[in-house]
Amino acid sequence: MKQSLQLRTSQHLALTPQLQQSIRLLQLSTLELHQELENLLVENPLLERVDDALDNAVRLLADGSLNNVSSSSETEFTPVEASKTEASESSITEVSDNSNDAEQTANTDDWSFDDAPSSSSKNRDDDDGRPQLEAAMTSLRDHLLEQMRVSIRETRDRALIELIIDAIDDNGYLCESLEEIHASLPIDLCVELEELQFALNMLQSFEPEGVGARTTSECLAIQIRRMPKVPFVTRKLALQIVQTYLPLFAQRDFTKLRKFLHCDDEDLREAQTVIRQCNPKPGLAFASAKSDYVVPDVVVKRIGDEWHVMLNRDVMPRLRINQLYANLMKQQRGDVSLSPQLQEARWLIKNMRQRFDTILRVAQAIVERQYNFFTHGAVAMRPLVLREIADTLGLHESTISRVTTQKFMLTPHGMFELKYFFGSHVATETGGEASSTAIRALIKQLIGEEDQKKPLSDSKIADILGEQGMVIARRTVAKYREALKIPPVSLRKSL
Template structure:
């Protein structure tokens, strides 16, 4: 075979480092973005941020004295002091680093139409209580709460030791899941502790606060609480105890007919006993769990004004970046430091990509609000079908870009906090030939179930028929799927006396 040389021309897409960074920043959530930014600031000395989270915090000097100066470098007269203010990170290749006046805008973009300093931050004097960092109070655990009672209740050191042993065996909900026999087997024989003595210690533990602690089953937990409830009629207390001890499974399934037959009672007696049982807490130790709530910070905020619905970026999640003027001027004089030159270019890229990220989020949010105006005016029942391609075609972006923008990005609206993906949903055909959003159908299902008679709750088939009367053709299994998404129990668990 004869060898030859041939020239061929072809086109292909090459992901430059700048484009790769832009895509990565776009798909990060707010929390991940700030974590990524902290790492970049550590690696690149030419990049710095102007929004210091400790600006209003009290700072201690090396000798323990309180510093009156704040990291923002603003004096009492409102003028900057200390180092000169560096220039903002302009992305123009011909950008020159100059000292700026105290009132010069030093936002991330360095452009007049992109200022992140629009929201004024109110200054706080050292005399203000809010100006000092607040320390979080120590949360008492279930074990600490019980040990404090044991120190007062236990008469002897031996009793205290047994109670502390049982306390250490409790789970986070206050249950004693390990059998007493196994706990007794771990006790050294030379202490001469028999099983009956350990059982007496458990009875003493179950008398402590909160009521129901030390129970070995949900039935025992509820029974302990019912026995300690004040001002309960004897007949009602006895009926409630029989239900939790003999028919708890039927009670959980709301099979009231079988309960009335097994206990030989009427609706009134069962209703009074049910009211007593519902006052009990099946997890008595949950109030000491100390679970920290997860808070979501919105990326965009939707407000209503005289011109209609307005979309604003949340300035609190937008980092304020700039190029360090001292390093930049040193680099300008050196004219040959390759490593610093590359870091300068990386800093410019980051500032540009950060600006582009928030600009894209704002454009997508505005397009969503424009198409879902009925939702913001009337609620979820007015949601219209929307797909990613519709927004992508409108903004001239790729569908994958819209997917990245709407993932883990949140919008604060008058109806609550929603992920941007919430506004996209499939459609269901109507009898008139139109389309209804699956989100609107779920909202209708929730409204129908919320307005139902608790004694005769609506079945999935009945809900499907009621939706059909409104022109929405929805199968029974679809209603069941939407109901499970809404975390609404089935019809037998929604029934009450």
């Protein structure tokens, strides 16, 4: 076969840089969006945030003079003021026309994403914006050392107790045995194992109650011994349970407990009440782990008989074109070195606006189809798939998937990810469909209303749902129950 060169003309679709940026911004969460925005602000000098913490700071102008910029006057650039800045925009776009880009002549709505009210409009009597300092958390080690300094005088005893404190984990348990600690000490210190045991006993008398225990049984026993106003018989029975029969107590095998302890239901119930007052992990009260908070992208409120969806203005970045560079471009009409940055800034502002508009449209479509959920709760959730929303809005399913991932909605029933409103369906006897979310809500409701002495089994729950017309298997009930983190019937039984 003879080789040859041929030229062929063909057409194919390609993603423009602007479209690629729009897709990337759409799939980012709120936190990732602000991180991406910070990187873009560093790379593009023409882009600026109006809600910058330094927006009211003294700025240096091009001529070297100082200007105290006021965000309530010159710094604000909103679409409402488009008519006032039309002349300024036209003079700047004359410079960018050299790039031959049709979008350079876009209107001022593409210039900013600054519809939220200015932060400087707050009352001056409010906080002056200085950062609120969080008080330092006291660690478990510091708490124990402080008690040791107050209650122990002997230097040798302090050293041994501090040695044991260093072996306490975050839960408050001694993670090393006394024999291991004793073996690690130098021989010339002449430390006896009895001294370490005495130091441990002193440590176990500190707060929080149960600290320094080596096992869960020992931790609970320490707390039960220190409980005030507990009858002798009840205290003795509770100690016997946690020291000998704790596995049976955890499994709620009350029949065997009554047999081994030779007690009746009333005595066992009183001992159970005492044990439940104990904290199996006393050190967690001093844990320094911080909670993660979710900020909603949209908020749903009821006005009259209708549910209305609004964007959360607190998570919407307020962007604009830097006026200093814009004035330089206006003065140097022949210099087009900043034209690419100007175009990128416009693209970003436009894509940011399009991102939040798409989120709002999808949220509104979800609220319209899940009206019963917002009115009556999760038990009224209807089956919903991505294609239904995509066909309604004229978008692709992949776009709906990007919008509903890591985007959250604040409702009167709580905070939910947008994906929460989509779910599979289960057939009913009447030929209809029930949402899996509604079934999980019904299971949670049935378990919440059950008799604690005779809890409902998975088979019984499936039968009750079948009586309501929902065809569901026992293993499906078990799967939904585990997803709700509800223990099985044997662990829900009480006296």
